[in-house]
Amino acid sequence: MATLVLTAVGSAVGGPVGGAIGALIGQAVDHTVFAPARREGPRLVELAVQTSSYGSQIPKLFGTMRVAGTVIWATDLIESRATSRSGKGQPSVSTYSYAASFAVLLSARAVLGVGRIWAEGKLLRGAAGDFKTATGFRLHLGGEDQAVDPLIASAEGAATPAYRGSAYAVFELLQLADFGNRIPSLTFEVIADDGMVFVSTIARALAAEVSGTTALAVGGFAAAGGSVGAVLAMLGEAGGAWFAPSGAGLVMRDAAAATVVVADEGFAASGKTSARRARAVAAIETVPRTVSVGYYDAARDYQAGVQRARRPGAGLRDVSVEVPAVLEAGAAKTVAEAMLARAEAGRVRRTLAAGFAAMGIAPGDCVEIAGESGVWRVADSSIEGMVTTLGLVPLVPASLPASATSGRVSGAVDAVIGVTILHAFEVAGLEDAGLSAPRMTVVAAGTGAAWRQAALLYSIDEGVSWVAAGATAAPAVLGTIAVVAPGASTTLVDLRGAFEVILAQADMELRDADAAALDRGVNLAVLGDELVQFARAEPLGAARWRLSGLLRGRRGSEAAAGAQAIGDRFVLIEADAARTFDLPVSVLGRTVRVMASGVGDATPVETRCLMTGASVVPPSPVHLVCAGEVDGSATVRWTRRSRAGWRWIDGVDSPLAEEAEAYRVTVAAPGGTRDVDVVVPTVSVTAAERAAGAVVTVRQRGVFGESLAADLIVPA
Structure with a gap:
């Protein structure tokens, strides 16, 4: 009877959709919570897979949910090419x-808004709003005054x-190298409310x-996967609520609803006392032995979780209910125990x-029986003569909050990228062979x-032009x-500093x-x-x-020994962490600007x-x-050094590495003061110069310039 009545009420209120709601509500009134029925409400798996097909359902989101969404527009892959050269005379790559x-x-x-974004299960955007892969990003919140996206409009007109x-x-221009050069499967932490x-x-x-x-309140909910009536029926089942007519609409009620006290007047109304005061108790086997509630667990990055409630005694039936809502583990356990x-x-x-x-008491109302304890829900009602017959189902008080754990949590790592730290410097070549062009080393x-x-650019003309x-x-x-170590000898191991x-x-x-x-x-x-x-x-x-x-x-960096200050750079030189750039000779004596993004x-x-x-x-x-x-x-004599053969592995003179010794x-x-050019590592000082305490300064000449000076005060 309730099915027919509420279907009519629903149709009157909301047309065909309202009729569907009423029919479902009536079924809930006519049957117990776990009576077999076909359900077409939302499912846990429906939000996990990103789609791009026509006709895909778009959920209405409440609270905070993780959803995959539907691709509604995309460009073809956009190819970019960068050309670099590792050194002078080397082929471009x-x-x-x-x-x-x-x-x-x-x-x-x-x-x-939107919080975290996952790509292929890994964080693309962290909790702080930082993207782990380069991309432009815009979020349209869905307002009724929402403007057209400029990028889509530029492509579609x-x-x-x-x-x-x-x-x-x-x-916009999401870089795809981390995803096999294809658009990755994305899921979004969407904050709707x-x-x-509730x-x-x-x-x-x-x-x-x-x-x-x-x-019952939830952390998030996605209304999708079925009719409005199916969604509402699922919400009512999870929260212990039901629907009742109220004026021109429906009211959602639960055990906390207001009650009406009624007296059992069966004797006065008729002599059919046994029929009107009947009490039936079904066998315990009709009650599930366990109730499992599937839900979305925020502590597990919104992955599906399951909580179970069990009862002792006879029975074999297990019931599983999917509640595609965000709940804490304890709240889901409480829902399972309340349903049981x-x-x-x-x-x-x-x-x-x-x-x-x-006669004014309708199905869905809550009543108390005069002289008895407990609250009852009216499942159905009928009027015959002057007697109102009510079919009642007992209500149970709200379950105490249950404790439960989400289990092992292995969420995606939200490592912060931070900003780039960039250093560029010029040091002697790290190979044993001498370099054929000035070399700049960049680390980051x-x-x-x-x-x-980070992407690199450099300019050798003070920013007039830049090289990718x-x-x-x-x-x-x-x-x-x-802490700076004091200067020390460059020919001995410094064991004190x-x-x-x-x-x-x-x-x-x-x-x-x-x-x-160290030798290596x-x-x-x-x-x-x-x-x-x-x-x-x-x-x-x-x-x-x-x-x-x-x-x-x-x-050859002894001139800088002991010249450091607190706050100066420290960089460990490792081959796989350094980019080197051979530059034209014209840069010598000038500054190269380096930019990273x-x-x-x-x-x-x-x-x-x-x-x-x-x-x-x-x-x-x-x-x-x-020598006098x-x-x-x-x-005055000296020993030359070479910019090749730093390890001195053969025990003989290092290679010259220059066109000529000079x-x-x-x-x-x-x-x-006099200058003299020599091609051997010796020079003569006159007796007069020696007597005056002359200072001899020697610089070796090379292909690209002169070395730093080496000085000697000639003793008188």
Whole structure:
């Protein structure tokens, strides 16, 4: 009877849709919660897979939900080519990258925003709003005044819809290298409403004729997968609510609804007492042994979770109910236990005879029987003569909150990329062969552990033109100097001095190196402008390290030894973390500007490199000695060095690495200064110059310029 009555009411209120709602409500009134019935409500799996087909349902979102959405527009793959050259005389290398622009429809009602975004299960956008892959991004919230997206309009023309009333996201030139050069499967954390949402609020938004309040609130809900009636029926089942006619509409009620006290007047109304006061109890086997509730668990990045309630006693039947709403584990457990308790209470059915005054009590109302305890829900009612007969089902009080765990949580890592840290410098070539062009070395890392690469540009004409230089190499280990070691000999191991450095990230590490490893060039670092090797790296905590067992002034950088200041750069030189660029000879003596732009950089990061020639000019001569002659003059000798063969593995003279051996020598004395060019490592000082305390300065001449000076004061 209730089915027919409520179907008629629903049709009167809401037309065919209202009729469907009424029919479903009537079925809920006529049967217990777990009576077999065909359900076509939403399912947990429906929001997990991104689609792009016509006719796909777009859910109406409430609270905060993770949904895949539907691709509604996309470009073909966009190919980009970058050409770089590793060195002078080397062939150019072309690299290709691919990107795509597309739009994803998220909700059939307006939303407040989008939080995290997953691509292939990994975070594309973190909780802080940072993207892990380069892309442009716009979110259209779904307002009724929503404007057309400019990118879609530029491609599709004047007929482009604005999708007013629907929320959608637009990605512009999403780089696809991380996703196999295809548009990845995305899921979005959509914030449609602020905070928890009552199921009655959701019901009222879906069907205007529904009103009322219920105790159950959810973190999020997606209304999709079936008719409005099916969605409302599922919400009512989960929350222990039901629908009853109220004026021209329906009201959603639960156990907390107001009650009406009725008296059992069966004796006075008629002599059919046994019929009107019948009480039936179904067998315990009709009640499920277990009830399982599937739900979305926010603690598990909105993955599906299951909570179960069990009862003791006889019975074999298990019931599974999918509640495609966001719940905490404890709340889902509470729902399962409440559903099981309602099923047990539903075994009892009572028929009560009331007087004519009770004819206003309708199915769905709550009543108390005078002189008895407990609250009952009216399942059906009939009027015969002056007697109102009510079919009653007992209500159970709200379940106490249950405790439960979400189980093992293995959510996607939300590592922060941070901004790019960029260093560019010129040092002597790290190979044993001399370089044929000035070389700039570029290293980079990020302030966040997820930083991977940044696009590079450089300019040799103070920004008038820029050269696209591809991307940075692997993240370098770098930081700043916190404690400066005093200057020390560059020919001995410094066992007393120590640097302390602070690395850019806590997870960056340094390691010790034995003598053999040091000989191979391990643990070579730039500190300020000096190249230093260290044998011992001691962690001090908070990304701070103490470096000792120092080899100073490596590869001809002794002039910078001891010239560091606190805050100067520290960069560990590793082949896979450095990009090198061979530049034209014209850059010598000039500054090269270098610019990097990573995913986490709001604006490009820039640094400068002064090209002094350190990579191509000879190192300064060493071992200057003076020998007096019988005529009072003196002969100054020295040992040349080479910018090739730094390891000196064969024990003989290092290769010259220049076109010819040549030196410019300056002899300065109080009586005057003279320059002399020589092609052997020796020069004569006159007796007068020697007597005046002359200073001899020697510079080796190379293909690209002169070395730094080596000085000797000639003893009188």
